Amino acid sequence: MTVEETRRRLGRFGVWISPPILLKTPISVQREQFARVERLGYGSLWSGEPPADSPGAGREVFTQHAVMLAATERIVVGTGVANIRTRDPLATHSGAATLAEAYPGRFVLGLGGHGGDRPLRVLRDYLEAMETAATTVLPEIDYPRVLAALGPQAHRLAVNRTDGVHPFLQPVEHTAIAREHLGSDKLLIPHQAVVLDTDPVSARARMRALTPARFRDVETPYTVNYRRLGYGDDDLAGERSDRLIDAILAWGDETAVATRLNAHLEAGADHVLVHPLTADLVSAVDQLERLAPLLTAHPNATSPGEDLPTESSPRR
Helix, strand or coil: CCHHHHHHHHCCEEEECCHHHHHCCCHHHHHHHHHHHHHCCCCEEEECCCCCCCHHHCCCHHHHHHHHHHHCCCCEEEECCEECCCCCHHHHHHHHHHHHHHCCCCEEEEEECCCCCCHHHHHHHHHHHHHHHCCCCCCCCCCCEEECCCCHHHHHHHHHHCCEECCCCCCHHHHHHHHHHHCCCCEECCEEEEEEECCHHHHHHHHHHHCCHHHHCCCCHHHHHHHHCCCCHHHHCCCCCHHHHHHHEEEECHHHHHHHHHHHHHCCCCCEEEEECCCCHHHHHHHHHHHHHHHCCCCCCCCCCCCCCCCCCCCC
16 A cells, blocks of 8 residues: 555544553454444554563464454554564564455554664664565565654654654654654654543553553663653653653543644644553443544544555555
8 A cells, every 4th residue: 555545544543452451351352342443433453562572461463463454344453563573574574464465455564672772773674674575475465664763863764664653652742743754755653642531640640550661761762752852850750750741641531632632633643543541451442432422523534444445556
């Protein structure tokens, strides 16, 4: 698919579910809830996989996304993200191309997990190896690729080698910066954590309880990027400041949360992934149902797969 075709298929709002939630949810329940997400009108469904050093925290990403695709009829499914340190480039391309062939026009590959020394070089080499593999393994099957890219150099790599970026846990101001770096012809698909709770103390506590590790190591790409955006030691230390939490978490009633989600669109996002911070999958979809009247009825929304071809397009 071209970038424009992917935009049209995605619509404006999709869903992101955490790997630990899916790990503890029986497949039979997953099928029911994924179909429910599609009926609510969301345009996509995404999840990821844990770091390579934490293999027990989630299911194998391509198998999990095959379940998502099989349980739905039109919705786009994306990996957010497939970890490049978990499998070699040939295995990643083969898995992605197989899903793209089985479900034409419905699969997006998100790649990430490129920490450590010289992460951009590692990611660049990985992408080059995938491209080489694609010349001999299922070369006729194309699928969009996006990177978990936060900084300007990673954005430059995404522009040169992929179809766009999928930023995770970033404020609206980062969406505007990313769009400026990407230009108009690349996909920008940010993640947005949400809590439907009007009590600021309990809403912020939910974020602090679920994502402590991302803030305590100042060397992570997340904290480096927060500093780049103007957040300092007082924001990043200990329990993290209310200022930072409020920047990366949309909380409040349905109207307040929908306003934040739409702010990403206004800042240049093509498609925003809604991530309810709940204890289980059914509760997450319950929150998505409460938000749906304000999101899937958005004046610019597009029904998944509306008036689009279903044939796999040749590799560009």
